[in-house]
Amino acid sequence: xxxxxxxxFDEKGLIPAIVVDAKTKQVLTLAYMxxxxxxxxxxxxxxxxxxxxxxxxxxxxxxSGNYQHIVSITADCDKDAxxxxxxxxxxxxxxxxxxxxxxxxxxxxSRHAFSLDGLMKLIEGRKxxxxxxxxxxxxxxxxxxxxxxxxxxxxxxxxxxxxxxxxKETIYEIxxxxxxxxxxxxxxxxxxxxIMAELASRHVIDHKIKQEKMTS
Numbered sequence: 001x002x003x004x005x006x007x008x009f010d011e012k013g014l015i016p017a018i019v020v021d022a023k024t025k026q027v028l029t030l031a032y033m034x035x036x037x038x039x040x041x042x043x044x045x046x047x048x049x050x051x052x053x054x055x056x057x058x059x060x061x062x063x064s065g066n067y068q069h070i071v072s073i074t075a076d077c078d079k080d081a082x083x084x085x086x087x088x089x090x091x092x093x094x095x096x097x098x099x100x101x102x103x104x105x106x107x108x109x110s111r112h113a114f115s116l117d118g119l120m121k122l123i124e125g126r127k128x129x130x131x132x133x134x135x136x137x138x139x140x141x142x143x144x145x146x147x148x149x150x151x152x153x154x155x156x157x158x159x160x161x162x163x164x165x166x167x168k169e170t171i172y173e174i175x176x177x178x179x180x181x182x183x184x185x186x187x188x189x190x191x192x193x194x195i196m197a198e199l200a201s202r203h204v205i206d207h208k209i210k211q212e213k214m215t216s
Contacts, residue, residue, distance in 0.1 A: 004038060008080040014050060015082060019092065022071040022085040023196060024117060028092035029100040031060075033082065045070045047084060066090030116182070116192060123186050139183050147187055150180045 009015050014032040021028055031049040033041065037057050040048040044059075047068040051058040061067030068086040075082055093100040126136035139147050154177035161169040185191070 002075055002079070004035070004042075006079055007038075007075060007082075008078065009035065010080070014052075015080060017047075017049065017073075017082045017084050019047060019068060019084045019086055021098075022087055023193065025115075026099055027101055028068075028086070028088065028098070031058075041070060041073070041084075047086060060092075061089060064090065066092070068092070119179070120182055120186070120192055123182055127186055136183060139180075140187065144187055147180065147184050151177070151184055154180050 007015055013034045015034075015038070017031050017033050019028045019031065020026065031047075032052060033048070034050045037048040037050045040046075040057070040059070047060045047070060049058045049060065050056075067089045068084075069089070071085040071087060073082055073084050088098075091098050093102075123136055126134050127140045130137050130141070139150065154173065157173040158170065158177050161173045185195070
């Protein structure tokens with residue numbers, strides 16, 4: 001674990017802190033910390049910054065209620081910048097948006113960022129808008145039994161590919177299964193956050209069991 005005394009603050013005693021949503025991995029804001037605000041952040045496990053405009057400490061959420069609960073803080077290789085992973089209680093931006101980074105400067109036509117959250121939103125949109133010719137819309141129109149049948153079929157395809165030790169085919173079939181599971185989740189009103197929360201609770205239990213085995 002890095003000692004904060006090893007961090008390199010600039011000539012004004014500040015270090016940039018890039019704040020990222022621990023769940024969505026979305027960049028929320030860029031702020032600055034000094035030694036005192038970093039110490040407060042570590043003590044409270046809440047982001048505390050140094051306001052360059054007001055020249056004072058700034059505990060994020062103290063007035064708005066939009067606290068940022070710290071999950072982890074990581075320094076870069078030069079030890080002169082921080083990434084702060086948080087679980088936010090509300091918007092990061094003073095304008096009321098989730099992130100301060102909203103004004104697009106450039107978007108490649110050939111390269112597009114992909115995320116499960118983005119895919120889930122697209123699937124949810126197909127359930128609401130019922131786009132003609134969409135396979136996803138077709139599944140929703142056929143209903144739960146059809147969706148469950150497809151999930152079952154894709155499970156079998158994964159097993160067959162994995163048993164054959166065909167890595168490429170296994171990846172392909174797992175992707176198919178993942179898509180159909182997301183459709184099922186949408187149909188059942190289950191979010192990705194619901195699944196992540198369940199997995200996180202199991203991680204804590206597993207961690208405790210490992211600790212008990214090590215100490216016994």
